[in-house]
Amino acid sequence: MLARLTARPDPHPALPPSPLIRAEDRLSIPVAERNAEELAGLDALKRGRHLARQEMWAELSVEMRAADQTRATAHGGMPVAELLALGAHSDVTLAVDHALAEDVDPDDPRLVAGIRALEAVLDEHDGDPMIALVVAQAHMEIGGAWRGTGWDTTLSQLNRERCAAHFERAAEILTPLLHAEPDSTALASARCTLLAGRPAPDTNLADAYEALIDLDPENPRHMRALGTHLLPRRSGNYDALELEARRTAARTQETWGAAGYTWVYFDAITQDEEACARVDVAFFLDGLRDILQRRPGQETVNLLAAYCAIALPAGLGLHEEADLVRVQLCEAEDWLIRNHLTELHPLIWAHATEGFDTTARLTSPRRFAARGRTDALQALAAHFRAELRRGQHITFTPTGLHCA
Numbered sequence: 001m002l003a004r005l006t007a008r009p010d011p012h013p014a015l016p017p018s019p020l021i022r023a024e025d026r027l028s029i030p031v032a033e034r035n036a037e038e039l040a041g042l043d044a045l046k047r048g049r050h051l052a053r054q055e056m057w058a059e060l061s062v063e064m065r066a067a068d069q070t071r072a073t074a075h076g077g078m079p080v081a082e083l084l085a086l087g088a089h090s091d092v093t094l095a096v097d098h099a100l101a102e103d104v105d106p107d108d109p110r111l112v113a114g115i116r117a118l119e120a121v122l123d124e125h126d127g128d129p130m131i132a133l134v135v136a137q138a139h140m141e142i143g144g145a146w147r148g149t150g151w152d153t154t155l156s157q158l159n160r161e162r163c164a165a166h167f168e169r170a171a172e173i174l175t176p177l178l179h180a181e182p183d184s185t186a187l188a189s190a191r192c193t194l195l196a197g198r199p200a201p202d203t204n205l206a207d208a209y210e211a212l213i214d215l216d217p218e219n220p221r222h223m224r225a226l227g228t229h230l231l232p233r234r235s236g237n238y239d240a241l242e243l244e245a246r247r248t249a250a251r252t253q254e255t256w257g258a259a260g261y262t263w264v265y266f267d268a269i270t271q272d273e274e275a276c277a278r279v280d281v282a283f284f285l286d287g288l289r290d291i292l293q294r295r296p297g298q299e300t301v302n303l304l305a306a307y308c309a310i311a312l313p314a315g316l317g318l319h320e321e322a323d324l325v326r327v328q329l330c331e332a333e334d335w336l337i338r339n340h341l342t343e344l345h346p347l348i349w350a351h352a353t354e355g356f357d358t359t360a361r362l363t364s365p366r367r368f369a370a371r372g373r374t375d376a377l378q379a380l381a382a383h384f385r386a387e388l389r390r391g392q393h394i395t396f397t398p399t400g401l402h403c404a
Helices: 035-054 057-070 080-101 113-124 129-145 157-178 186-197 205-215 221-229 238-251 259-266 273-278 281-293 298-311 320-331 330-341 348-352 365-383 385-389
Strands: 002-006 027-032 395-399 400-403
Touching: 027 365, 035 057, 035 080, 035 205, 057 080, 057 129, 057 186, 080 129, 080 186, 080 330, 113 129, 129 157, 157 186, 157 221, 186 205, 186 221, 186 259, 205 221, 205 238, 221 395, 238 259, 238 273, 238 348, 259 281, 273 320, 273 400, 281 298, 281 320, 298 330, 298 348, 298 365, 330 365, 330 400, 348 365, 365 385
Parallel strands: 027 395
Antiparallel strands: 002 027, 395 400
């Protein structure tokens, strides 16, 4: 469903507020309130949580396996099978998150009660790979909570040990299943998360991601995760990042053209200035065009436009060589917005403001989307500042952009 939204006043200094000429009167764009993939993702999370709370584990397993076999995805390429699992263990992992946020005693029962209950479920469903995935995923989430979001070198000994213990238990659960279920993208993805999440990541990480991407080359989420997991802050290195970006582009050329390179670097260069400084600009931009050629829908247009207008510029001023790269990449904003944007997807723009942090949990999707609307309209007003200052009206329609 589309609603037409007009811009709010732009605080950008190039567009000073005026009682006579206001930006919100001259910038109009249809807004997709919720698309099917966003709703599918929320429904899968709620469904997984409901089935777990009702202890309907057999039903959960059946639904997860069906979604895994069909490669069903929701918003941002998130596999539905993984969303069902995430919902199923969310009560447990959120309880640990909250307890750690409150700086509770390391031996507080809240840190172990939930995962022990899930382990009991695993015993009752011994041999079920989907239930095993839920429990292993929960261990990795809890391990990640103990690790936090900083550099590995800053971890305390206690946090390092707790993180390692949960990842080791996840490995014990997952390892026997990997050969038994070689076509499962959900299990292959869990293996990548496992190898990347250990305090000392496994050297087979790139091979694991190669297997996952080959299983599901249509889904760029796997390539994006590969890039972030190869950053030095995750115990990777820049040479490996460049090598795997090029190897991924070569292997997925039939599906994505040059875009495999772009997808691998997509999130990495918003998180790491040195990675940004090293990226091959021409290769990246070729891949950007190939993404749009192969996925010309408005979700893709919004993703790439928000990336160039908000996510990439956020790092300006931190690293001189990276700034030179960012400026060149951000120039794609112009042709993306002027030639391809016809409607606004607020949730995508809100995620761009967060740096596309896929680990962030939303307490209020409605407020998050509302912030995305505001951020997007401010970005569009800044982009069209010259036209708006001349008093022109900017209108996005299904047939293209109109300036009058």
